[in-house]
Amino acid sequence: MVKNENGWLSYMSINEIIEILSYPFMARAIIVGILISLCASLLGVILVLKNYSLIGHGLSDVGFASISIAVACGFSPIYLSTPIVILASFVIMYISQSKKINGDIAIGIFSTGSLALGVIVTAISNGLNMDVYAYMFGSILSMNNTDVFMSIILSAVVLTLFILFYNRLFIVTIDESFAKSIGINIQFYQFLISLLTALTVVIGIRMMGTLLISSLIIFSAFIAKKFVRSFKSLMFLSATISILCFLIGVLVSLLLNIPTGASIVIVNIIVLIISFIISKISDSISLCKN
Amino acid sequence: MDLIEIKDLSVSYKIGYKNIKILDNLKLNIKKGEYVCIVGSNGSGKSTLLKAILGLVPYSSGLISINCKKSKISYLPQNSDILIDFPATVSEIILSGTQNTESIFPFYKKRDKLLADDAIKRAGVDSLVKRRFGELSGGQQQRVLFARAICKKPEILILDEPCTGLDPEISNSFYALLNKLNKETHTTILMVSHDIDSVKKYATKVIEINKKIMFYGTTREWLKMKTDG
Ligand SMILES: Nc1ncnc2c1ncn2[C@@H]1O[C@H](COP(=O)(O)OP(=O)(O)O)[C@@H](O)[C@H]1O
Numbered sequence: 247m248v249k250n251e252n253g254w255l256s257y258m259s260i261n262e263i264i265e266i267l268s269y270p271f272m273a274r275a276i277i278v279g280i281l282i283s284l285c286a287s288l289l290g291v292i293l294v295l296k297n298y299s300l301i302g303h304g305l306s307d308v309g310f311a312s313i314s315i316a317v318a319c320g321f322s323p324i325y326l327s328t329p330i331v332i333l334a335s336f337v338i339m340y341i342s343q344s345k346k347i348n349g350d351i352a353i354g355i356f357s358t359g360s361l362a363l364g365v366i367v368t369a370i371s372n373g374l375n376m377d378v379y380a381y382m383f384g385s386i387l388s389m390n391n392t393d394v395f396m397s398i399i400l401s402a403v404v405l406t407l408f409i410l411f412y413n414r415l416f417i418v419t420i421d422e423s424f425a426k427s428i429g430i431n432i433q434f435y436q437f438l439i440s441l442l443t444a445l446t447v448v449i450g451i452r453m454m455g456t457l458l459i460s461s462l463i464i465f466s467a468f469i470a471k472k473f474v475r476s477f478k479s480l481m482f483l484s485a486t487i488s489i490l491c492f493l494i495g496v497l498v499s500l501l502l503n504i505p506t507g508a509s510i511v512i513v514n515i516i517v518l519i520i521s522f523i524i525s526k527i528s529d530s531i532s533l534c535k536n
Numbered sequence: 537m538d539l540i541e542i543k544d545l546s547v548s549y550k551i552g553y554k555n556i557k558i559l560d561n562l563k564l565n566i567k568k569g570e571y572v573c574i575v576g577s578n579g580s581g582k583s584t585l586l587k588a589i590l591g592l593v594p595y596s597s598g599l600i601s602i603n604c605k606k607s608k609i610s611y612l613p614q615n616s617d618i619l620i621d622f623p624a625t626v627s628e629i630i631l632s633g634t635q636n637t638e639s640i641f642p643f644y645k646k647r648d649k650l651l652a653d654d655a656i657k658r659a660g661v662d663s664l665v666k667r668r669f670g671e672l673s674g675g676q677q678q679r680v681l682f683a684r685a686i687c688k689k690p691e692i693l694i695l696d697e698p699c700t701g702l703d704p705e706i707s708n709s710f711y712a713l714l715n716k717l718n719k720e721t722h723t724t725i726l727m728v729s730h731d732i733d734s735v736k737k738y739a740t741k742v743i744e745i746n747k748k749i750m751f752y753g754t755t756r757e758w759l760k761m762k763t764d765g
């Protein structure tokens with residue numbers, strides 16, 4: 247919603263939306279958004295099934311710290327946050343596997359520590375300036391060419407690795423000790439999953455913001471899980487839900503002039519509620535039949 | 537050189553700050569084509585021995601050498617890690633049994649699909665292939681995991697109480713199938729079993745353990761020892 251010249255709140259008209267959609271920056275945003283949604287939803291399947299979903303959350307806080315440092319020093323955040331978030335993902339995975347410290351606690355320490363660091367850096371440098379704010383809540387429409395280029399490259403890396411190792415990721419996700427017994431190097435795949443999560447978080451931050459990126463990873467897989475029989479159809483349904491929610495979310499954010507990331511999250515939550523009702527209804531129908 | 541050679545094997549679990557010895561100084565040699573059953577009371581370390589052989593638990597001392605490719609070993613665990621609400625079909629699970637570490641990128645080939653189909657027929661789970669694994673009964677799940685274990689035609693098949701929870705008829709067909717694999721393809725079988733009748737009928741050797749090896753020899757010797765007291 248925006249205030250028009252009379253001071254009244256007004257919605258954007260359909261014509262205005264069509265006009266905005268035809269701008270090149272919008273087309274770029276939609277392409278990048280679809281790629282990010284695809285990466286997050288596929289990876290989300292593995293993270294949700296393996297109970298790793300908090301990792302994405304912890305990493306987004308690490309992303310916040312690295313972005314505030316980058317902004318304070320005045321260079322492009324994605325170059326700094328990519329290596330730092332990857333490194334953090336490896337450390338978190340390593341600590342969770344060592345069994346001495348519970349994984350959730352490791353993530354808790356990392357995320358609160360990173361938030362504290364980020365806030366201190368931001369306060370010392372400039373206060374909460376527009377750049378940091380944009381990274382916290384996402385601003386897909388303000389992506390520059392570097393952002394678009396890096397997002398496309400990183401998504402391509404994530405999708406390629408995912409497809410190449412799809413069958414291994416399946417076996418490692420469903421039955422770790424069987425995978426180990428046939429000689430599969432579990433640690434390698436744990437680190438691969440960490441790497442893919444880190445990359446997805448880094449590219450997703452531009453769109454969703456550090457506060458909301460982890461929702462992009464969790465929602466679609468969680469919604470899809472109730473409706474499928476096979477792992478493959480879970481992948482397809484999760485990807486479809488994620489992309490549709492993204493598109494609807496962008497449209498809603500334009501219509502109501504609200505932040506894109508938040509709008510995508512709300513759309514996901516509405517779909518989650520609807521899916522919950524549908525599965526309850528179909529449960530009771532199948533109960534009646536029996 | 538025997539297929540599996542185990543020397544002075546000890547395994548401990550760390551519980552809190554204590555190390556508790558579960559297996560103490562085991563020595564075993566298993567030859568290719570043998571059908572070996574492991575017996576012993578609950579908690580005597582049978583599963584732990586299998587896991588040590590498979591590399592699933594670390595051992596504190598000793599030596600295990602297995603003289604075949606790691607990818608030629610297959611395993612049917614006592615309790616599988618698969619969660620009930622994991623969305624995967626029976627056919628996806630069985631096909632995953634053909635994976636090995638020889639190819640870096642694990643795409644299924646035509647041959648793998650044929651192997652899986654063959655295992656599906658042998659284990660008698662044809663009618664279940666499209667079902668979601670989690671919605672099957674315990675016995676059906678066990679048969680599916682059995683199919684997964686045999687589908688790559690392993691040289692060594694390691695099974696941990698494969699027939700608990702199965703009705704006698706199905707158990708018998710299981711044992712018959714194992715016997716067939718053992719006789720026809722010389723698959724070495726190493727199985728934990730409480731089913732004395734089937735041990736008598738099929739096993740060539742028996743290992744009785746209780747932290748240490750209490751007995752290791754042919755089935756006939758074992759039966760003789762038991763009747764002699
Ligand atoms: N992961 C573990 N951590 C600690 N103790 C274990 C673990 N697994 C098994 N044990 C203990 O080791 C002993 C042997 O277990 P196991 O090999 O499963 O026995 P069996 O298969 O003969 O019934 C038991 O006392 C059990 O409590």
Ligand SMILES: [Mg+2]
Nearest residue numbers: 582583614696
């Ligand atoms: Mg056991």
